[in-house]
Amino acid sequence: xxxxxxxxxxxxxxxxxxxxxxxxxxxxxxxxxxxxxxxxxxxxxxxxxxxxxxxxxxxxxxxxxxxxxxxxxxxxxxxxxxxxxxxxxxxxxxxxxxxxxxxxxxxxxxx
Numbered sequence: 001x002x003x004x005x006x007x008x009x010x011x012x013x014x015x016x017x018x019x020x021x022x023x024x025x026x027x028x029x030x031x032x033x034x035x036x037x038x039x040x041x042x043x044x045x046x047x048x049x050x051x052x053x054x055x056x057x058x059x060x061x062x063x064x065x066x067x068x069x070x071x072x073x074x075x076x077x078x079x080x081x082x083x084x085x086x087x088x089x090x091x092x093x094x095x096x097x098x099x100x101x102x103x104x105x106x107x108x109x110x111x
Contacts, residue, residue: 001013001014001015001020001029001030001031001046001048002031002034003031003032003033003034003046003077004033004034004035004036005033005034005035005036005042006035006036006037007036008104008105009104009105009106009107010033010046010061010077010079010104010105010106010107011036011106011107011108011109012031012046012048012079012106012107012108012109013108013109013111014029014089014108014109014110014111015111016093016110016111020110021086021089021090021110024048024049024050024081025050025086028047028048028049028050029047029048029049030045030046030047030048031045031046031048032044032045032046033045033046033077044074044075044076044077045075045076045077046076046077046079047076047077047078047079048079048080048081048108049078049079049080049081050080050081050082050086051080051081051082052080052082053080053081053082053085055082055097056084057084057085057095057096057097057098058081058082058083058084058085058086058088058095058097059079059080059081059082059085059095059097059099059106059108060079060080060082060099061077061078061079061080061097061099061106062077062078063076063077063078064076064077064078079106079108081095081108085097085108089108089110090110093109093110093111094107094108094109094110095107095108096108
């Protein structure tokens with residue numbers, strides 16, 4: 001898995017040849033967050049897991065610590081996908097959702 005941040009939105013890329021989508025059902029995947037251009041490591045861990053989510057878009061995102069004051073204080077970003085998002089990734093190879101009551105998006109691609 002690769003994780004990138006473009007300044008507003010998060011983009012997670014699953015490797016279809018490595019069957020990472022299926023693997024996430026068994027155990028969480030981790031990646032270091034990189035800048036969208038230039039692959040600069042931003043020093044933040046991203047964890048993708050499969051589980052129960054309440055968001056009707058099928059994806060939930062949380063940041064650790066929850067009360068981080070600014071991007072530079074985030075240590076980890078937890079992303080959970082539910083059955084609905086998993087199905088979209090399986091059949092459409094892509095799912096997008098807004099997070100934290102903003103217009104910012106998290107996009108996951110299975111390619």
